[in-house]
Amino acid sequence: MDRELSAAVRQANKRKRIGQLSIAAVLVLAAILGFRSLISPSISRSEIRTAVVERGPVQATLSASGVVVPEREQVITSPIQARIEQVVRNTGEQVQPGDQVLLLDRAFTQLAYDKLKDEQQMNQHKSVQMRLALKKKLNGLESELRIKQMNVSSLQARLGDEQYLLKIGGGTQEQVKQAELNLKIAQQELAQLKRDIVSERELLKADEQELGYTLAMNGRSLEELERKMQQAEVRATRPGVVTWVKNELGSSVNAGEVIARLADLSSFKIQGTISDAFAGQLQLGSAATVRVNNTDLKGTISAIEPTVKNGTITFYISLAQEAHALLRPNLRVDVYLATATKPNTLRVKNGPYFNSASGNQVFVLRVDALLLVPAQIGVSNPDFVELESGVQEGDEVVISSMKEYDSIKKIRLD
Template sequence: MDRELSATTRQAQKQKRIWQIGIAVALVAAAVFGFRNLITPSLERSEIRTAVVERGPVQATLTATGEVVPEHEQAITSPIQARVEQVLRTSGEEVKPGDQVLLLDRSFTQLAYDKMKDEQEMNQHKRVQLRLQLQKKLNSLESQLAIKRMSVKSLQARLEDEQYLLKIGGGTQEQVKQADLNLKIAQQELAQLERDIASERQLLQADEQELGFTLAMQGRSIEELERKMQQAEVRATHRGVVTWVKDEIGSTVNAGDVIVRLADLSSFKVKASVSDAFADQMQPGGEATVRINNTDLKGTIAAVEPTVTNGTVTFYVALQDNAHTLLRPNLRVDVYVTTATKPNTLRVKNGPYFNSASNSDMVYVVQGDELIRTPADIGASNVDYVELERGVQPGDEVVISSIKDYEHLEKVKLK
């Protein structure tokens, strides 16, 4: 026969069931929490870089590659076709005005110079001979002229005599006409001689002038050759440093070939290039920043080359401090050309996160131990800062490192 349980027993059984239910609930909760942790991705906080949103200016820039070059550089070209005979200064040596850098072989030019001098002397002798020949001819014509003038006077006197004889009845009309005809013929011959002498004088003057022009041109050519032979002793025209020299002794250079480059290393500029896709944004006077070892040097675009080479546009940046101690010839630098300026906007430090095209409208904000995906419009940017136009507030901590494997998630847990 069954006996009724005592109150103490019933109380013990009830507590036992409560404990069993509590343990089961705890196990279920632990299982749910553990599963949630298994399906929720997480990141070590040390694996990410963050930056705090702040207010400040942002300049939108284009990045170009640049090279430091001397602000003033001189290229010396060969004045003649010659061989390199001697190299007196090598690259890197300092020179002052008048210092000889290179010597060219002048033998070929010397032959041309001697030939031209001989031709000039021959033309000078020809000029003297021509003057003597023409003067001899003029002397002969002037003698004929003097004789003809006397003949005219004689015929004029004969005419007067015939006219007198006709008047007193001692002559005839035919004799007067014949004397008059002879006089007119002599007068015509006299006039012709005078014209011939004038023509000969003009011819002499023209021939002398032509020879004078020839001699003058030869003289200038001789002076030019003399100057070129002097220039074959290649000398510096101003103080500077030899940056390059044609140092292959015996090699041939043509007239106009660059054989020496001299640079004034007291001031510099930057030669930069950028894709031709941004050619319309490269304008003289535009602001630019040159970065050397984390040091920024301000400058402006001084000139833009009109031609496009291999898909790039070349431009030159004039530096405010063109004699900075960090500037060195041929030093590679980064150039940032300013295209727009936001004087007071929300900004955050730039980082790899913003280099992805898929991140143009989202950022991850740190909230406690989670990263929350937040809509945010990204505006102007440069190598240092990125503008965030909406979605964040000053003081928010934003991820700036790459988290490419988590970009599709709304939340990421931090450990």
């Protein structure tokens, strides 16, 4: 037979159950907190790099590739069609004005020169012959002119005699008319002869002018060939260094073909290339920065080639320090072209984070955790990134890569 428990026993059992429930609740809570601590992400402070948000200018830039080239380069072309007979200076050798670089075979040009010289002498001889022949003809015409003049004088006297005889009755009217006709014919012949002499003199003058033009043209051609034969001893016209020379002995070159390049290595410029997608943003006179071994050199765009080659545009940058000690021919450099400037804005040092981040957000350091906050990212350059909103001056943000955590709102710092 069951007996009813006393009040003291029931109270003790109640306290016991409450205690057991409390212990169970504590254990569950501890388990939950422990599990959360196990799944909550964390990162070591030494694994990240941060930078402080500050206020200052940010210049937006386009990245391009560049190569250092001499500012002044002499391109030597072959003056004649010839063969390379001798290479006097090789690539890398220094030259002074007048130093010979190449020697070209002048045999072909010498033949052309000799032929033209013979033609010139023949034309000169022809000119002498022409003058002598015309002088002889003019002498004959002038002699004939004198005869005609005497004949006219004689006929004039004959006409006077016939008129006198007709007057005294010793002649006839027909004889007077015949004398007048003979005089008119002689006068016409005399006038025609005078016109012929004038025409012959004008023809002589025209022929002399034509032959003079031919002689002058041939003379200039002779001077040009003579100058080209002198240039076949290819010489430098300014101090510099041979950067390239066609050193294939015996090979043929055409007139106008490049056979050597000389560069003045005392000053340089930058030859840059960029995708034609940015063609509209290239402007003459725009500021540019050239980075050479972590040293920035300032410059401006001085020339832009009008044609596109293989999807790229070539441009040239004049440097403020064109003779900087770091500049070397053919040295590859990084080029940054300025497109816009924010004079006073919130900025932070550029880093890998901004190359891999997805969307406008940054990690901000808050005591012992990193918080992912929305932030509007503006213009940038290799040194700084503009943060238009989401942060304040003095905030410390992560600039190292956080690609594995880009969707996590909070990360503990160990």
